Amino acid sequence: MTAPLPARRHHLITLDSTAWDQVLADLEPSSHAYQCLCRWQARDWPLVVSRQPGELRSGQLQVGIPLPTDWGRQRLSLIVPQARSVSWGSFPPAHEAQTLLPVSLAQDWLSLCQQMQAHGCTAQIYGSYGWELITGQGYVREGSDLDLLLPVQCATQADRLVQLLRAANEWPGFPRLDGELLFPNDDAIAWREWQQWRSGASRKVMIKHTHGLRIQAHSDWPEHAPSLESSHAA
Template sequence: MLSLQRHQLLRLRDSAWQRLLADTAHLAARPALTLWAHHGHPVVVSRQAPGLPADTPLAAGLPAPLSLGRARIALALRADEVLFVDAFPLAAEVLPTLGAPQRAGWQALCAQLDALEVPARVYGSHGWQQLTGLGYVRPGSDLDLLLPVSTHQQADAVVRVLAAAPAGLPRLDGELLWPDGAAVAWREWAAWRAGQVGALLVRRIDGVDLVEAWSCDPCLQSA
């Protein structure tokens, strides 16, 4: 059984694409599926149902590009249809999706995250555009970051860097990702640490929990 986390990508076998394209349940999605199958684009892991047998289909999906209406297409896969697990691009790799005036600021931000030993990745519109070469980014598109952290202090340092990001960049959104797979929106973390909210929404592969500041999950206990 594959061990999956949110925002992971899956590369599929040709036989998986053939099955999906033959499935009449996906008739409306066939243009996007055909494109994905032809180019071998990845699909993204979705929330998995908790507590089900190991042979339960894997939940995955893909967002169609702007040219195909931006539809979100849900897929059910067998574990043996997955060729390998992949990842969204590293932050520095999405530079081509930004406008020329934004690139110096983005490079500076990437350098600051690297200095914190945070190998940030980019999902969402900018991530998919870099992965596929298709059009996803629109004026006003957020830049979604997946930020692996292991301590409160590291998470706080990342938040300070993001909050002071160079002017002119897209709005920075995204999540702090903890070693056990728990993820927290970085803006929500900042508000929680500042005492502006009394609870924190923690996202996992099989659901979400509202964690109160005085009764946290072990990976989120106060330093």
């Protein structure tokens, strides 16, 4: 799927050879990072857009690569030229995670994905499960969370999805469900924190977006948040 510009957190990108040359030129060829990046490039795996620091120059993009367990299981952070990004994409749809779950849980997982779809949300899977699906390398370990990216249009939809996730989180033997609600204006909130905030159990909530963070104390939330594109147009 082609992602709209500007880049947002969780977008996946692949780079052309010139961009890779620029990235590798700043590293010592004998270093572990250099060797891992060469292997990553050779497989044409994507990089993920992370939160953008304010000091970036125009046209630059901060991205991350989480290395699999056999490669040292660390996260590499890179600055790349956005213009040299040759394709854009998204994390896999959540239902594909069934292939990484025990057979006894796969049907329940598909049922949850169908229920989320019925509420208008095509969830994506990121984190350990997402990267293992993308690369085929070992990321998922015992105790790994299932991280869901949940695009939502409004607060009511978010509340309904959270109800589904809370119920599913009680299923015996099921991985812990985590992840974020992502609103059209680029606001992202951990679904567990959203539930605590909306229920009154917490007075504040942390809101992430591509260019920073903010804390919201009041409980008012617009039923229909403006899209990122319309907010830029305004």
